[in-house]
Amino acid sequence: MPTKPDIPIALDVQDLQVYFKLRGSGLSRLLGKEGGTVKAVDHVSLRLRRGEVLGLVGESGSGKTTLGRAILGLVPATGGAIEHTSGGESVDISKLRGRALREHRTKVQMIFQDPHAALNPAMTIATQVGHPLVIHQKLRGAELRERVVAALESVGLAPAEQFMGKYPSDLSGGQKQRAVIARSIILNPDVLVADEPVSMLDMSVRAKILQLMLDLKHKLGLTYVYITHDLATAKFFCDRVAIMYLGKVVEIGPTDEIFANPRHPYTQALLKAIPDVDPAKQVPRDLPRGEIPDAARPPRGCSFHPRCPLARAECGWEPRDLKALVEEHWTRVPVDEYEHEHAVVGGLRELNTDAKTVLVQPTRGGTVAEIFAMFTKIRDENPDEPLWSGVTRIEQTPDGVAFDFAEPAEIALHPAGSSEVACVRVNAQ
Amino acid sequence: MKSLLAPFRQTTGMARWLLVTGVGIVFIFVLAALLAPVIAPYRFDQMEDADGQRFTKLSPPGPGHLLGVNDQFYDIFSRIVWGAQTALTVVLLAVLLSLVIGVVLGLVSGYVGRWIDRVLVFIMDAMYAFPSLLLAIVFSFLLKGVFDSIGGTLLFGMRPGVLSAALSLTVIYIPQYFRVVRNTTVSAREATYVEAARAIGASNVTIMSRYLFSNVIQSVPVIGTINAADAISTLAALGFLGLGIQPNEASEWGYDLSRALDDAASGIWWTGMFPGIAIVLLVTGLTLIGEGLNETINPTLRKRRFAPITLPPRAQEVVAK
Ligand SMILES: Nc1ncnc2c1ncn2[C@@H]1O[C@H](COP(=O)(O)OP(=O)(O)O)[C@@H](O)[C@H]1O
Ligand code: SF4
Ligand SMILES: [Mg+2]
Numbered sequence: 001m002p003t004k005p006d007i008p009i010a011l012d013v014q015d016l017q018v019y020f021k022l023r024g025s026g027l028s029r030l031l032g033k034e035g036g037t038v039k040a041v042d043h044v045s046l047r048l049r050r051g052e053v054l055g056l057v058g059e060s061g062s063g064k065t066t067l068g069r070a071i072l073g074l075v076p077a078t079g080g081a082i083e084h085t086s087g088g089e090s091v092d093i094s095k096l097r098g099r100a101l102r103e104h105r106t107k108v109q110m111i112f113q114d115p116h117a118a119l120n121p122a123m124t125i126a127t128q129v130g131h132p133l134v135i136h137q138k139l140r141g142a143e144l145r146e147r148v149v150a151a152l153e154s155v156g157l158a159p160a161e162q163f164m165g166k167y168p169s170d171l172s173g174g175q176k177q178r179a180v181i182a183r184s185i186i187l188n189p190d191v192l193v194a195d196e197p198v199s200m201l202d203m204s205v206r207a208k209i210l211q212l213m214l215d216l217k218h219k220l221g222l223t224y225v226y227i228t229h230d231l232a233t234a235k236f237f238c239d240r241v242a243i244m245y246l247g248k249v250v251e252i253g254p255t256d257e258i259f260a261n262p263r264h265p266y267t268q269a270l271l272k273a274i275p276d277v278d279p280a281k282q283v284p285r286d287l288p289r290g291e292i293p294d295a296a297r298p299p300r301g302c303s304f305h306p307r308c309p310l311a312r313a314e315c316g317w318e319p320r321d322l323k324a325l326v327e328e329h330w331t332r333v334p335v336d337e338y339e340h341e342h343a344v345v346g347g348l349r350e351l352n353t354d355a356k357t358v359l360v361q362p363t364r365g366g367t368v369a370e371i372f373a374m375f376t377k378i379r380d381e382n383p384d385e386p387l388w389s390g391v392t393r394i395e396q397t398p399d400g401v402a403f404d405f406a407e408p409a410e411i412a413l414h415p416a417g418s419s420e421v422a423c424v425r426v427n428a429q
Numbered sequence: 430m431k432s433l434l435a436p437f438r439q440t441t442g443m444a445r446w447l448l449v450t451g452v453g454i455v456f457i458f459v460l461a462a463l464l465a466p467v468i469a470p471y472r473f474d475q476m477e478d479a480d481g482q483r484f485t486k487l488s489p490p491g492p493g494h495l496l497g498v499n500d501q502f503y504d505i506f507s508r509i510v511w512g513a514q515t516a517l518t519v520v521l522l523a524v525l526l527s528l529v530i531g532v533v534l535g536l537v538s539g540y541v542g543r544w545i546d547r548v549l550v551f552i553m554d555a556m557y558a559f560p561s562l563l564l565a566i567v568f569s570f571l572l573k574g575v576f577d578s579i580g581g582t583l584l585f586g587m588r589p590g591v592l593s594a595a596l597s598l599t600v601i602y603i604p605q606y607f608r609v610v611r612n613t614t615v616s617a618r619e620a621t622y623v624e625a626a627r628a629i630g631a632s633n634v635t636i637m638s639r640y641l642f643s644n645v646i647q648s649v650p651v652i653g654t655i656n657a658a659d660a661i662s663t664l665a666a667l668g669f670l671g672l673g674i675q676p677n678e679a680s681e682w683g684y685d686l687s688r689a690l691d692d693a694a695s696g697i698w699w700t701g702m703f704p705g706i707a708i709v710l711l712v713t714g715l716t717l718i719g720e721g722l723n724e725t726i727n728p729t730l731r732k733r734r735f736a737p738i739t740l741p742p743r744a745q746e747v748v749a750k
Contacts, residue, residue, distance in 0.1 A: 072628055105630035117621035122643035132629040183629065
């Protein structure tokens with residue numbers, strides 16, 4: 001990865017994990033069962049140099065907001081470190097607590113996704129924009145007012161007097177977001193986390209807000225973490241882009257490289273979702289099939305494998321994928337065929353697992369041979385289905401049909417060109 | 430302050446009419462209370478005129494004694510006027526104290542959560558489930574014992590009986606403010622503007638006082654006025670049972686009413702009628718204000734008030750690790 005070693009690193013996220021414990025229902029807690037864990041951010045490492053704009057791109061639920069909140073210490077890190085360097089001093093934000101953490105917030109600030117919710121409905125614009133100064137620098141009176149006026153005018157809320165006495169409900173969405181930005185820059189921070197700052201705004205004001213953020217970056221020397229699900233704005237806005245999927249960074253690299261030469265199948269799929277990309281560059285496959293998996297039970301191996309059009313044997317195939325395949329098959333066949341097959345195999349509850357080996361048992365009405373025939377038929381319908389490459393054994397046993405799945409490969413970021421990619425296809429090259 | 434007064438200004442139609450009538454009635458009592466020394470011809474415990482001549486016991490309404498004299502030689506009109514002062518003092522104190530305590534506890538409980546919340550919710554629910562008059566009786570007994578052991582005729586500038594009545598009423602209304610504020614806080618705490626406040630480095634105290642407080646007290650004025658009406662009748666009930674303010678401490682309508690019970694049998698109506706009317710009028714006035722405000726603040730709530738709302742059980746509760 002080409003770096004600019006002369007520019008100091010502002011933010012160094014090392015192997016960060018943010019896990020959320022899910023509490024089970026009352027009954028299962030009584031029975032001593034543990035709820036699951038959502039790995040919202042799962043071993044993520046990122047580096048930002050001063051003045052750089054890093055895009056975090058991914059579908060909803062990929063952990064972008066959680067990563068952003070962790071950078072401000074708004075959610076505790078389960079593991080890893082977030083080193084923030086400013087004025088030659090380094091602090092691990094993930095280790096800060098209480099007052100030290102609150103004081104650190106003068107240097108790292110956040111812009112929120114929903115400007116309509118990010119402002120206190122019962123406080124005037126002037127009061128809330130100036131509140132960080134009251135909290136940290138204990139300014140008041142004329143001095144405070146002067147700084148608030150300057151902040152409001154620098155975000156384009158001019159003349160400031162016209163906005164200072166208003167309540168958030170008196171402002172438009174774009175004006176609210178400007179007020180949120182004013183509040184976030186009034187303490188002169190050096191890192192700004194912008195969580196989808198324009199996604200809730202009208203098309204007509206999006207470009208203006210993004211331009212404002214770029215102007216502020218140059219004027220104030222800001223470093224941005226720009227979170228978005230929309231690659232188009234990332235292309236306009238970012239120096240580098242990290243693509244996230246289910247809590248992991250699957251590809252990271254310079255914006256130009258990501259757009260000109262996407263290597264991860266997920267990045268390729270996302271790029272195709274942008275309407276105005278050069279048609280010659282489009283990847284000749286469909287959009288990712290299926291839905292985003294349940295974050296509490298992520299897929300084995302590469303978490304993108306159930307949706308990946310290029311998946312291979314070693315991508316982490318598991319019984320749950322087999323279940324999805326059968327269910328998808330059932331949506332296509334006539335009703336009587338579905339009813340017959342369903343009577344033979346039942347609800348396939350035994351496939352609700354990510355074990356390496358699984359046994360599909362017949363119901364009282366069915367036989368092992370019938371199950372075997374059903375799976376053979378499904379397989380013959382589409383022998384190219386990548387799932388079958390990951391099944392190393394299908395065998396009729398006296399109790400049912402046994403399946404073995406291939407051992408998943410180690411999936412980690414590896415350099416590829418000027419990017420880094422986490423995909424077995426790229427590792428192999 | 431602005432948000433506290435907003436509901437008063439937003440009323441329309443029927444609600445406004447209720448509100449105006451209620452305010453009118455209460456206003457008369459407030460005037461009587463404030464101007465009692467001017468309006469009342471005698472002190473509340475005065476039994477004789479300036480010449481040292483005792484009033485005629487149980488004399489009927491007429492010149493000299495506008496509403497008559499009762500069996501303790503007190504001038505009934507003066508007792509009513511001074512009684513307004515007692516009632517409004519006690520109720521104002523009780524409502525303000527319970528409001529402040531209930532709102533603060535509700536905010537802390539809803540915001541902090543964890544065991545503090547569980548303990549407070551348990552205590553408040555238990556108190557709420559208890560019949561309020563019974564609770565008031567228990568507390569006035571306890572407080573009376575405490576004040577008697579302290580001794581003295583004045584506590585914080587008040588007669589011990591008046592103070593203990595106000596405090597026992599305070600206790601029974603705290604849970605209502607607590608429940609409303611606590612539940613609103615639990616949902617408001619998840620709002621983005623609270624996270625934004627945390628992001629600018631606000632401390633928990635700042636978040637509660639500057640960001641949550643003004644957004645969770647919308648329904649507090651309504652509860653306040655409804656409680657005030659309830660407090661008038663509970664105070665009268667305590668007095669009626671002889672557990673409230675003693676006749677030599679201050680004039681109290683409920684006590685006078687209980688004294689009048691025997692008179693009614695012998696055809697003496699004026700000793701009971703006038704305190705009774707005073708109680709009913711003031712309770713009505715305060716209730717009208719409360720209902721008028723309620724109509725304005727939450728028109729849908731009124732219609733649904735008796736329909737049970739059951740939420741489906743949550744399968745999984747999400748908690749940050
Ligand atoms: N406070 C929380 N408690 C439990 N789970 C959470 C919490 N916040 C986020 N999550 C889960 O973490 C995952 C990532 O969420 P999020 O960071 O909001 O993603 P994104 O911003 O990319 O849409 C989701 O599965 C979400 O349900
Ligand atoms: S490792 Fe690569 S090829 Fe395999 S499923 Fe993941 S993205 Fe697709
Ligand atoms: Mg998000």
